[in-house]
Amino acid sequence: MPPDTETKKKPGIFDVITENYVWRSIFRHGYADTPRNRVLQVSANVWLHLHPSKMRRHGIRYRHTWCAGGLTFLLYLCTVVTGVVLMFYYRPTGEYAYWDVKYLDFDVPFGMIMRNMHRWAAHGMVIFIWLHMFRVFMTGSYKPPREFNWVVGVNLLTLTLLLSFTGYLLPWDQLAIWAVTVGTNMARATPLLGNEGPFGPQLGMTPRYDARALLTAGTVVGSPTLLRFYVLHCIFIPIIASILMILHFWRIRKDGGISGPL
Amino acid sequence: MAENISPGAPIADQEEVKVQSGRARALAAADLPDKVHTWPYLVRAEFISGCVLLLVLLVWSITVDAPMEEPANPTKTPNPSKAPWYFLGLQEMLVYFDPWIAGVVLPSLIIVGLMVIPYVDINPKGNGYYTWSERKFAIATFVFGFLVLWVGMITIGVFFRGPGWNLFMPWDYWDPHKVVPLTNIDLPYFLGIRSEMVAMLFGLVCVGGWLVGVPGAIYQWKKNSPVIRELGFVRYGIVATLFMIMAGVVVKMFLRHLFNIKYILVIPNILNV
Ligand code: HEM
Numbered sequence: 001m002p003p004d005t006e007t008k009k010k011p012g013i014f015d016v017i018t019e020n021y022v023w024r025s026i027f028r029h030g031y032a033d034t035p036r037n038r039v040l041q042v043s044a045n046v047w048l049h050l051h052p053s054k055m056r057r058h059g060i061r062y063r064h065t066w067c068a069g070g071l072t073f074l075l076y077l078c079t080v081v082t083g084v085v086l087m088f089y090y091r092p093t094g095e096y097a098y099w100d101v102k103y104l105d106f107d108v109p110f111g112m113i114m115r116n117m118h119r120w121a122a123h124g125m126v127i128f129i130w131l132h133m134f135r136v137f138m139t140g141s142y143k144p145p146r147e148f149n150w151v152v153g154v155n156l157l158t159l160t161l162l163l164s165f166t167g168y169l170l171p172w173d174q175l176a177i178w179a180v181t182v183g184t185n186m187a188r189a190t191p192l193l194g195n196e197g198p199f200g201p202q203l204g205m206t207p208r209y210d211a212r213a214l215l216t217a218g219t220v221v222g223s224p225t226l227l228r229f230y231v232l233h234c235i236f237i238p239i240i241a242s243i244l245m246i247l248h249f250w251r252i253r254k255d256g257g258i259s260g261p262l
Numbered sequence: 263m264a265e266n267i268s269p270g271a272p273i274a275d276q277e278e279v280k281v282q283s284g285r286a287r288a289l290a291a292a293d294l295p296d297k298v299h300t301w302p303y304l305v306r307a308e309f310i311s312g313c314v315l316l317l318v319l320l321v322w323s324i325t326v327d328a329p330m331e332e333p334a335n336p337t338k339t340p341n342p343s344k345a346p347w348y349f350l351g352l353q354e355m356l357v358y359f360d361p362w363i364a365g366v367v368l369p370s371l372i373i374v375g376l377m378v379i380p381y382v383d384i385n386p387k388g389n390g391y392y393t394w395s396e397r398k399f400a401i402a403t404f405v406f407g408f409l410v411l412w413v414g415m416i417t418i419g420v421f422f423r424g425p426g427w428n429l430f431m432p433w434d435y436w437d438p439h440k441v442v443p444l445t446n447i448d449l450p451y452f453l454g455i456r457s458e459m460v461a462m463l464f465g466l467v468c469v470g471g472w473l474v475g476v477p478g479a480i481y482q483w484k485k486n487s488p489v490i491r492e493l494g495f496v497r498y499g500i501v502a503t504l505f506m507i508m509a510g511v512v513v514k515m516f517l518r519h520l521f522n523i524k525y526i527l528v529i530p531n532i533l534n535v
Contacts, residue, residue, distance in 0.1 A: 042299075053299070055297055105327075113323050116328050121319055138392055150377075151380070172334045179345050221336070259390035
């Protein structure tokens with residue numbers, strides 16, 4: 001339905017800016033707000049084409065989605081961008097890691113804010129992914145046909161927590177190694193695969209050779225652990241998480257868009 | 263072309279929906295003949311919320327610095343050593359259960375439990391809209407598990423745990439020498455059972471009865487109710503077991519704080535629950 005432009009109005013500020021020689025030399029014509037253009041804006045745009053060009057009305061409401069999924073993704077992008085900046089200055093060895101982070105904090109231009117944004121965005125991502133899961137539950141959006149996308153989501157949740165956990169070690173300060181020590185110590189007690197877990201010793205698990213040693217690359221959280229966590233944090237988990245996110249978004253479309261009453 | 267520029271021109275699909283409640287409102291919204299255009303309505307909403315979020319993140323990052331303590335020192339254990347806040351729910355479980363249960367079994371069950379939700383919740387109602395009355399059990403269980411247990415335990419871990427993992431009020435001085443009597447005893451002992459064999463049997467009956475007996479009895483009793491008949495044996499079993507495990511965690515917490523109970527079932531070197 002074409003917008004109603006029959007009635008002639010006095011030129012407003014918008015018209016003054018756009019209807020002159022200089023502006024027109026840059027932008028030959030304006031954006032015509034027609035249904036066709038609205039569709040094209042979405043389907044012909046590389047960033048927006050994941051969206052459907054039209055959607056059911058409730059799906060755009062804040063009170064339905066809380067935008068939590070989208071904001072989780074935005075925070076993920078923030079950590080990716082700031083994380084790559086940090087990688088330029090950070091060496092994942094016991095010898096350098098701590099001092100590289102100090103250097104980022106005190107000497108690198110904008111280093112501190114990159115680090116702050118990386119850290120707080122990561123925490124925000126954990127909060128928003130929980131909010132997102134909570135709202136998906138409350139709207140019953142895991143029900144058919146979206147069962148599998150919920151499962152993909154739970155995997156994303158696990159990966160997000162692992163990303164945060166592996167990143168926690170990298171500053172290589174007291175906070176980092178002891179938090180990770182507490183966390184990895186639990187792996188010692190894995191049934192069958194941990195040296196202190198049920199049936200672990202019987203299956204030949206030792207402190208040097210069990211589930212925990214696989215995580216920490218040794219018997220204590222040390223320099224080899226740092227390298228291992230670094231690779232997991234910067235390469236392995238992000239790649240898997242990104243792939244799952246693509247799957248997640250694709251499934252939203254294939255499952256009929258944002259859930260709604262039917 | 264240029265005459266068509268009219269930002270925010272009223273297009274039919276912008277008209278407001280009468281405010282009703284719950285499903286009626288949701289249905290009324292869905293029933294409107296027109297879908298709305300993603301551009302501008304959704305893109306606008308995303309853009310605004312994204313801008314607000316980025317602004318908050320930026321201001322936050324300018325004003326609050328990421329923590330950075332002394333260099334890592336494997337010979338100097340801080341007391342308390344806390345896991346990152348989002349794992350404090352699991353660390354809190356260590357108070358009540360052995361590490362392999364608290365650190366391996368329960369987290370795995372949480373993940374698996376979340377994944378099976380869509381396959382065991384066969385209630386077709388409440389798909390795509392907010393409702394309480396149409397799915398009370400599902401919502402109550404989830405809200406309890408998530409908001410009360412998970413978020414609650416994280417809150418305790420962050421604000422109420424100090425040196426020695428003892429309970430402190432947030433305004434208390436963290437006294438590393440606080441003396442807390444270790445008077446925890448096992449449930450059978452508490453009840454006066456002294457023989458190890460009998461204690462073990464008693465423990466087995468308690469735990470088995472809780473995880474299998476109670477759900478089994480309810481199944482026998484309510485087998486012909488429409489809900490359980492539709493759910494079927496397998497789905498009922500999964501739901502009931504997961505539910506009883508979650509409830510069991512709560513029971514164990516109460517037993518500990520009210521009666522200083524350490525374990526309910528002890529099979530030496532194999533299993534303590
Ligand atoms: C990295 C993590 C995640 C990202 C980036 C993400 C992103 C999104 C986005 C953008 C949407 C569209 C609707 C909305 O914004 O709410 C969505 C929908 C959905 N998400 Fe996620 N999500 C993530 C994790 C999860 C988790 C943890 C779950 C569940 C356990 C989940 C389950 C779903 C389901 C079932 C839908 C469809 C909802 C509907 O149609 O109403 N997602 N997700």
